[in-house]
Amino acid sequence: MATYPLRISRRRQECDDTASLWLDVPKDLVSAFSYRPGQFLTVETGTGEARVARQYSLSSTPGKDSGLRITVKRIDGGRVSGWLVDRVQEGDLVDVQAPRGRFFKEMEEPHHAILLAAGSGIAPILPIGRWLLESGRGHRVTFVYGNRTPDAVILGEELATVVAAHESSCTAEHVMSRADDGWTGPRGRVDRAYIVRRFAEWQAMSTLPLVVYMCGPEAFMDAAESAFLTLGVPEAQIHRESFDMVLEDDLGEPGLVVTGMAEPGEEGDTARIVAVVGGEEYEADWQEGEDILSALLRTGADVPFSCQEGTCSSCISKLTEGRVEVRPGVLQTLRQSDLDEGLVLACLSHPKTRSIRIDFDEI
Structure with missing residues (x-):
């Protein structure tokens, strides 16, 4: 797949191990880099056989933000994530492929969207929520965002701005698993027990049909999906995105x-x-x-x-x-x-x- 060198116009350190990078798109590539909420960019680095590619969700919102933005968390031993977070600076060129992915599916009728994220999983979840709220179709959005501590929250100020701008149709729940005594919000993990405990209140917020989007570690999404299915949410209304899955050995199973x-x-x-x-x-x-x-x-x-x-x-x-x-x-x-x-x-x-x-x- 063709790659294009895009210039980093801005970078922002979100927390110790995470950075947001804005990429400028030249006028002659605007069409190629048009995108939908929840899509990702493939970033390539290295040369020859040492060249590697990794996918990063776009954390910008199409039609609302200028340029493209990816928000990257450094992974232990991650060649590309470590390079992007620790070494890439404003003015550098980065080789990227055009946006791809089908995580988000447009909805013509209004829905109540439960948007779950853990850690850097907020990257595609935030623009999906903003897109729904600003679509004019009457969607309601509930963000549920899990982190270890408040200082690990990514894009927290932007999330707060979105919620404040749509306070009649949007709420956000921050859940901390290792916060100190100064934290007064929910504690624990966004796991099966948390979802089962909160589900009735989420349902009571709106009579609109539910749709669920989630992004984060596989164990987090497996537990969440299991809970929602048990609670009666149709599988077709549950959507998940991740780039750290390991394909199981299924060669002995029928295709x-x-x-x-x-x-x-x-x-x-x-x-x-x-x-x-x-x-x-x-x-x-x-x-x-x-x-x-x-x-x-x-x-x-x-x-x-x-x-x-x-x-x-x-x-x-x-x-x-x-x-x-x-x-x-x-x-x-x-x-x-x-x-x-x-x-x-x-x-x-x-x-x-x-x-x-x-x-x-x-x-």
């Missing part, structure tokens, strides 16, 4: 079949893969045992990718023609409802018909 939205395709030995990227078509002859992404990369197709193991969702695409088999581990990243719409991860998919057509632009 999931996804059928193209426009044409199911002709059964038989696969001969051709066609991919649409940036309005251009690329074609690859499939070789036995290859996933779709590998086949396309082997032929030089300029397709978006990063981890190649189903954890980052950079290679999310829409199957429009043919049929593919997807490793069941994809359900750690996508929902069954996404598969039903033809969405797949190219790195986890294998063609099952004579030809397939996959579109990286239709997401």
Whole structure:
């Protein structure tokens, strides 16, 4: 996938291990870098075989903030996060890919959005909340934000500003797990017990249907999702985003079949893969045992990718023609409802018909 050198116009230290970076977008790239709330940028650094790429959610709000902003927390041993937090300065150029991701799904009808974040998970959650509140569609938003201590809160002043500007339709709950005696708010973790305890009050805030968005460590999101499902929130109304998942070994499990939205395709030995990227078509002859992404990369197709193991969702695409088999581990990243719409991860998919057509632009 093409990368573009964008200049850091501003940086702000959020706390000891986290920084926000603003990136200037040249006029000729404004269209390429248009984005939706909850999307991410892929940042690349290094050269040759040492080049690495990592994904960071955009913490800016489209149409509301000038430039792009990512908010990055340093991870122990993280080559890219450590470089961005500790070394990148204003004026530096950073290589990034165009925005990607389908975390947020627009809602025409008003909803009560419960937005859960832990630590740096606030990065995509804050712009989603702001977007909903300023959409004029009558949404209500409840932020639930967990941290260890008050000094670890990221984007706290901006969150407070959003809540103050929409006090009739927005509240925020800060939950601290290791705060000192000076903290007077809720203590503990945003876990299953907390959600079960608070759910009735959240429901009482509004008669609107509930929708849940969450971002944070996997254990945090697993517990939250389990709680909401037990409380009767439909799975289709629960959305989660993370870049630190580890794909489990699912090779012994039966694959999931996804059928193209426009044409199911002709059964038989696969001969051709066609991919649409940036309005251009690329074609690859499939070789036995290859996933779709590998086949396309082997032929030089300029397709978006990063981890190649189903954890980052950079290679999310829409199957429009043919049929593919997807490793069941994809359900750690996508929902069954996404598969039903033809969405797949190219790195986890294998063609099952004579030809397939996959579109990286239709997401």
